[in-house]
Amino acid sequence: MPFKHRLAHALMRATAGAFFLSATSVATLAQTTILNVSYDVSRELYKEINPAFVADWKAKTGETVTVNQSHGGSSKQALSVIAGLDGDVITMNQPPDIDILAERGGLVAADWRTRFPHDASPYTTTSVFLVRKGNPKGIKDWDDLVKPGLKVIVPNPKTSGNGRYTYLAAWGYALDRTKSEAAARDFVTRLFANVPVLDGGGRGATTTFTQRGVGDALVTFENEAIAIGVELGSEKFDIVYPSLSIEAAAPVAVIDKVVDKRGSRTVATAYLEFLFSPAAQEIIARHAFRPRDETVLQKFAGRFPAIRTFNVERTLGSWAEVNRKHFADGGIYEQISVSKR
Amino acid sequence: MAKVRAHRVLPGFGLSLGYTLAYLSLIVLIPLAAVFIRSTELSFDSFWEIASARIGDLPLPERTDGRRNFWEIVTSPAVMASYRLSFGASLLAGAINMVFGFLLAWSLVRYSFPGKRIVDAMVDLPFALPTAVAGIALTALYAENGWLGQYLEPLGIKVAFTPLGVLVALVFIGLPFVVRTVQPVLEDLDTELEEAAASLGAGRWQTMWRVVLPTLIPALLTGFALAFARAVGEYGSVIFIAGNIPLVSEIAPLIIITKLEQYDYAGATAVAVVMLVVSFLVLLVINGLQSWSDRRSAKGV
DSSP states (O other): OHHHHHHHHHHHHHHHHHHHHHHHHHHHHTTTEEEEEEESTTHHHHHHHHHHHHHHHHHHHSOOOEEEEEEEOHHHHHHHHHHTOOOSEEEOSSTHHHHHHHHTTTOSOTTGGGSSHHHHOSEEEOEEEEEETTOTTOOOSHHHHTSTTOOEEEEOTTTOHHHHHHHHHHHHHHHHHHOOHHHHHHHHHHHHHTOOOEESSHHHHHHHHHTSOOOSEEEEEHHHHHHHHHHHOTTTEEEEOOSSEEOEEEOEEEOHHHHHHHTOHHHHHHHHHHTTSHHHHHHHHHTTOEESOHHHHHHTTTTSOOOOEEOHHHHTOOHHHHIIIIISTTSHHHHHHHHTO | OOOOOOOOSSSOHHHHHHHHHHHHIIIIIHHHHHHHHHHHHHHHHHHHHHHHHHHHTOOOOOOTTSOOOHHHHHTSHHHHHHHHHHHHHHHHHHHHHHHHHHHHHHHHHHOOOTTHHHHHHHTTHHHHSOHHHHHHHHHHHHSTTSTTHHHHGGGTOOOTTSHHHHHHHHHHHHHHHHHHHHHHHHHHSOHHHHHHHHHTTOOHHHIIIIIIHHHHHHHHHHHHHHHHHHHHHOOTTHHHHHOOOTTTTOOHHHHHHHHHHTTOHHHHHHHHHHHHHHHHHHHHHHHHHHHHHHHHHHHHO
């Protein structure tokens, strides 16, 4: 019995201590630390943006702020926030991953798109083709990717934003050409019939195409294609810009419920506003994302050739509709995967 | 009113039973229960849908939120194909491991050869390696331009990005189970038994079939069951080598992940519940086989 008591006391002391510690750490850090919950590919970008913001904030207010970052698959990150991860801001690569925070538990205001310029997206990228050096198969546009016998590597539209944008880019291109949904459906059917491997994410598709040597073309984000050129040498691959592609804007939002609880709204908002400043836009451009700032875009014009793009929400309807129509259970994407076999 | 308490040889039965139950609940039962509860959200819907359709004799009402009922989800062509692949490849991988794991265990126990200890240690490597690393390594090996793939390709054998690749990965991760379950039993198996069989006139094959294997069957089945169970749930290593083409090389755990990626919790758990039930049934059958073989060998003696 005495042993049991001692054990209980020790446990109680330990728990109380832990509570005390966590309470004090929240209290002392509340104003000075913010957490940016983001997707996988933006890790390097924010590693460079965060110190720039910290310096900027120090110069403006004299306060020292720490910005922590958390990266992972975008929907896993969103689910973590829903489950209680205390992120102050969320920076994603497609709007549905922020919409879900508004839908489930009202963590973010439903009108988050209006809180910052350009539908609350500080940068964009677009889907482009990466082909083997010299373009041996003569791939110029989407039409060339659906030719029989060609092998195209695309990330899985069911698991990655990158793959979803690729699918929608092809759909939008065919729709623009033919003005017929039936023709667009036939077009994406033929495109995905040419896909021998569906990797879970953009990086996986890059590995399959560049390291495993599978496929004649890789369809991926422009920033990924540029990064491949930088890392693996531009003498191995060429980037091909199709005549029409998709605008993949990266949305950002303040997580209202968390900043109100932690009292960090001012600095969280300033952090996201900073992303639109010329200084941050330059960093963004250096990381191969297309900046919103026209002057910065002009400065990096050699890196970002002009390309005609369309916007999902303005051309195809709201993301909720698009997801329901194309990617949900029994949606068009699933139907074409069944019909092509 | 002095009660005579039954004394057990080992003290602390109450404590250890309580501990076992609490631990099992916390680690296994509560999470599994959560899976079932999640999926019942859905099956109630489907129950309602079916019931209401019967009453009004109308076609099933179209759901506006894009969710569909349990049965529709788990029997859709893509999901059914993934079950066939996951369970088929796992059973096959378990069987392959049972045969070759036994041979490996036999060599390790009965023979001594240079480097035996190293081989023995290497058997556990598939356990220690992060599964993603295993997957990437196997893919690099079997891709068209890989060390092995480049020789298999001209023969028309494609391993990476096909269902065969799934099998290769599952065999790889399941190997240690059979070896490690058979090894200790084999070590305890007296060679005198075999000598006795030989002196009574049994041939080599007869000794193997009638003396050695019956003793090993429970261990072999345990190893098979473990390798199978591990393979059914395996995700990390398979995902790199499978190719993940719907209806061809999508494993069931990938279907679950794709549903989660689309915030379809209920759909994901529906697929998971079916996996759970089928796995449980398979393991139950294996357990039954074990006790059957126990009874049979007991009778034989």
